[in-house]
Amino acid sequence: MSDDQHEDRYIGQRVRAIRARRGISQQVLADRAGLSRGAVAKYENGERPIDSRRTLLALASALGVTLGDLTDHEQDxxxxxxxxxxxxxxxxxxxxxxxxxxxxxxxxxxxxxxxxxxxxxxxxxxxxxxxxxxxxxxxxxxxxxxxxxxxxxxxxxxxxxxxxxxxxxxxxxxxxxxxxxxxxxxxxxxxxxxxxxxxxxxxxxxxxxxxxxxxxxxxxxxxxxxxxxxxxxxxxxxxxxxxxxxxxxxxxxxxxxxxxxxxxxxxxxxxxxxxxxxxxxxxxxxxxxxxxxxxxxxxxxxxxxxxxxxxxxxxxxxxxxxxxxxxxxGRRAQYFVEIGKAHAMQRNYRESLYALLRAEHAAPQHVRTMSPVRELVGHMMRTARRDLTTGDLGKLAQRVGVVPV
Structure with a gap:
């Protein structure tokens, strides 16, 4: 993994940092959120994107924080x-x-x-x-x-x-x-x-x-x-x-x-x-x-x-x-975001990227600050083939703020 990829930002990082400040283990957090410890570990390590509102709400509730505490990007x-x-x-x-x-x-x-x-x-x-x-x-x-x-x-x-x-x-x-x-x-x-x-x-x-x-x-x-x-x-x-x-x-x-x-x-x-x-x-x-x-x-x-x-x-x-x-x-952007999320869930990252780029074209101010988009783009940067990460995906990752420009 490149140095730039080590510097990317994803929700699991905040989960891990807040959990550490609370002084609780991954197992305790998993029990409170109704998740497996393995799932929590993958979220925190960036191996799995937090792309479900239900999971995000469960983690926020278990940590005693708001969604903004987990998803907010001050640079916006x-x-x-x-x-x-x-x-x-x-x-x-x-x-x-x-x-x-x-x-x-x-x-x-x-x-x-x-x-x-x-x-x-x-x-x-x-x-x-x-x-x-x-x-x-x-x-x-x-x-x-x-x-x-x-x-x-x-x-x-x-x-x-x-x-x-x-x-x-x-x-x-x-x-x-x-x-x-x-x-x-x-x-x-x-x-x-x-x-x-x-x-x-x-x-x-x-x-x-x-x-x-x-x-x-x-x-x-x-x-x-x-x-x-x-x-x-x-x-x-x-x-x-x-x-x-x-x-x-x-x-x-x-x-x-x-x-x-x-x-x-x-x-x-x-x-x-x-x-x-x-x-x-x-x-x-x-x-x-x-x-x-x-x-x-x-x-x-x-x-x-x-x-x-x-x-x-x-x-x-x-x-x-x-x-x-x-x-x-805004609605057209949401249409392509849903398609992008669905393709990513099926690990079809090239089609996911294509859909997210179309969403960004429709409503750039909105799409570039959507936490599900950031999660997916960051996940793809960590797992997709290099021919994707060095091209349009890498540029999109910079625009949505998951890697430094």
Missing amino acids: KLDPATAGFHAAVPELETVLWSRGNITDTRPAQSLDELAALTRTATKLRHDCDYATLGPMLAPMLTDAYHHVRETEAEQAWDVLGTVAYGVASALRARGYYALAWTAAQEAESAASHVGAAAPIAAAAFIQGQILLSRPGALPAALATTVGTAEKIAADVRTGGEIETYGMLHLQGSIVAATMGSDPEPHLAEAAEQADRLAEAEPNTSVARNESFGPANVALWRMSAAMERREPGQVLALAPTLSPVALPNE
Whole structure:
């Protein structure tokens, strides 16, 4: 193994370091996590990638840490490609803490202007252009709070809930889970003032996503998403309501798969809702999730199969879904990531690399910071043939940060 490969970074290294600081053996950690000691040893030595959310959550819980403690790469915040987002986080934090009651000399945008801007921000978020999105969020949130203070009108609360949901989603995607939860609670509060199904579903969806990142919180994640879906099911009529309600069931499918349960009932319900979209009533709220639809349901079916460690099922589903049919770059990237993970699980590293490169091309800011991608790329660097490691794989390893540039 080369010197560069000795310097690579993978989650098992952090597991080993934290375990050593805790003063526990591999056997004790294995017992706490429900794993074999041999598996823990392979994770720590880099012989096996930690490519399962369930395993990652089990290890984090057994060590008493968060997922971020195991997966976080501080150098992400120094990456010029995403520095604009990270630089905007302190201001976002201030706006959330103060609920927009800050020193701000800008003229506030009108509610109609703000509603239109949320659509631009949503597209940027779905396409994973966080560098452009980041500086937009604090001014949007400040203006939304301003309108709520000025009018207390339902439209103002509706816009605030949608902006807060977008802020929470972006913060979660970049690893700021605690602050994302604060934003999600603001979205939930705004939704309660509106009382419509779509903003309620959107707030529950992002809360479920954040809870999925916390060891021990899977039951809460499932209760939040599926429980909310059951409460609002009778009121789901408009396009936005169908979209946000359907996304609750997609999120429920991933939580169920992570818990070792059957995701199919949630996927089937989501598919049924996607079929309703063509004849749905017009929206009454600005809250919606335009990424929802038949293609996205098919993608989440692939993700659920991957979570259940069924690579053959993932690769069987992949040809039935054209990436062009997916609604945005983020979803297209996820499609290729799932294929890459499935090929890697079957030790077909060349096809895995090809899929990961296509994912990176679709959404580079997102894919280069995904811990499963880093784990797979690092594992391939340690185990693949030299003709792969010295070519595109080696370059990708540098771009995702698993080996030094």
